[in-house]
Structure formats: C-alpha cells, structure tokens
Amino acid sequence: MLGSLGKLVERQIKKAQAEGQLEGLEGEGQPLPDRSSEAQSDPAIAAGHLIMAQAGVLPEEFSIKKKLDAARKAYASQTDPDKRMATMKLIAELEMRYNMARDARRAFMR
Numbered sequence: 001m002l003g004s005l006g007k008l009v010e011r012q013i014k015k016a017q018a019e020g021q022l023e024g025l026e027g028e029g030q031p032l033p034d035r036s037s038e039a040q041s042d043p044a045i046a047a048g049h050l051i052m053a054q055a056g057v058l059p060e061e062f063s064i065k066k067k068l069d070a071a072r073k074a075y076a077s078q079t080d081p082d083k084r085m086a087t088m089k090l091i092a093e094l095e096m097r098y099n100m101a102r103d104a105r106r107a108f109m110r
Contacts, residue, residue: 061101068094 016022052058071094075087 059101059105061098061105064094064098064101068098 013022049059068091071087071091075084075091078084078087
C-alpha cells in the first residue's frame with residue numbers, strides 16, 4: 001500500500017508543479033530552516049507545533065520562553081542593584097510559569 005500511496009503523492013506533486021502551484025511560495029529559493037532540534041521529538045507533536053506556528057497560535061510556554069529570554073538579556077546588561085533584583089525576581093517567576101506550562105502540555109500529550 002505504501003508504494004501506491006507514494007505514487008499518488010508523486011503524481012499530485014508533479015501535477016501541482018505543472019500547474020505552477022508550487023511557485024511563489026513563502027521561502028522559495030531560501031534554505032530550509034534548521035530544525036535539527038526537532039529530530040528527536042515526536043513527529044506528530046512537531047507537525048502540530050508547525051501548524052500552530054503557521055497559524056500564529058503557539059502554546060503558552062513559547063511566549064513565556066520569549067519573555068524569559070528577554071529578561072535574562074536585560075539582567076545581564078543592568079548595573080543598578082535594585083533593577084537587577086527586580087529582574088531576578090521576574091526571571092524566577094517566568095521560569096516557574098514556563099516549567100508549569102511545559103509540564104501541563106506534556107501531561108496533556110500523554
């Protein structure tokens with residue numbers, strides 16, 4: 001069955017190429033993005049994340065991770081002890097929220 005499915009997919013690709021449907025797509029002529037970190041993950045989860053990212057909807061942990069990275073960067077550049085302490089508190093809170101969101105997603109996916 002896989003052989004016939006492969007042939008069907010190949011025909012659909014050739015048909016789309018002939019009709020010009022594969023031209024002018026986003027990222028055409030560009031190298032593929034590095035997704036080597038996803039190689040060890042579950043393909044179904046990776047596909048789900050890709051679809052959500054393309055739709056502009058990401059799991060909460062992703063937005064928290066961006067905030068956490070920004071807070072860490074800000075902490076490294078601060079010299080005022082009070083601001084460093086406040087940023088350290090923010091980092092601790094974001095790390096806790098990130099871990100909770102990640103654990104919740106993992107528990108849901110089981």
